[in-house]
Amino acid sequence: MIGSVMLLGTAAAAGLPGTAVETFSGSFTTAGVDLNGDGVPTATHGSGTGQGNLGKFTFDTISELNAVPVGIDTANCPGLQIELQYDVFSEINNYKGDLLFVRLDPGDMAYVCVSLESGEFTGVFDLSVVGGTGRFHGAAGRSFAEVTGGTVVLDASGNTVFGASTGSAMTEFE
Numbered sequence: 001m002i003g004s005v006m007l008l009g010t011a012a013a014a015g016l017p018g019t020a021v022e023t024f025s026g027s028f029t030t031a032g033v034d035l036n037g038d039g040v041p042t043a044t045h046g047s048g049t050g051q052g053n054l055g056k057f058t059f060d061t062i063s064e065l066n067a068v069p070v071g072i073d074t075a076n077c078p079g080l081q082i083e084l085q086y087d088v089f090s091e092i093n094n095y096k097g098d099l100l101f102v103r104l105d106p107g108d109m110a111y112v113c114v115s116l117e118s119g120e121f122t123g124v125f126d127l128s129v130v131g132g133t134g135r136f137h138g139a140a141g142r143s144f145a146e147v148t149g150g151t152v153v154l155d156a157s158g159n160t161v162f163g164a165s166t167g168s169a170m171t172e173f174e
Contacts, residue, residue, distance in 0.1 A: 022052025
């Protein structure tokens with residue numbers, strides 16, 4: 001399975017810009033735990049770095065895709081691609097000690113489209129900003145990201161062992 005994707009943001013309530021625009025890159029690997037309760041320990045841990053109008057940051061994610069694909073050639077993933085939706089996604093972004101929290105809440109959207117020809121993937125995320133520490137204390141809003149990735153290495157069972165991704169995000173605050 002494809003693993004983590006990185007999302008970023010800011011908090012207008014703390015006197016920061018109402019919109020953050022950022023780019024990032026990172027990698028992900030199997031975490032060996034079951035976060036969505038389906039009995040299959042296919043969660044992934046991701047980490048990396050990025051930069052945007054708030055400066056440089058690092059991030060860590062933990063996520064798990066639903067083991068049952070939505071389908072092939074869907075509205076979100078046309079052609080020879082398979083659509084997989086996330087059941088769990090949580091992220092912590094670290095801006096020099098100030099932490100920002102982003103997660104998949106009910107009603108949010110997070111999916112990846114995996115090419116059946118190349119194995120590369122794209123991802124689309126519309127997630128909730130749910131607080132933080134320091135300048136992000138009390139942050140709320142939406143984080144939108146688009147991601148591309150590849151270099152996915154699978155084990156004999158088809159589980160993700162390692163992968164890498166890059167992307168961009170825009171976060172808007174309430």
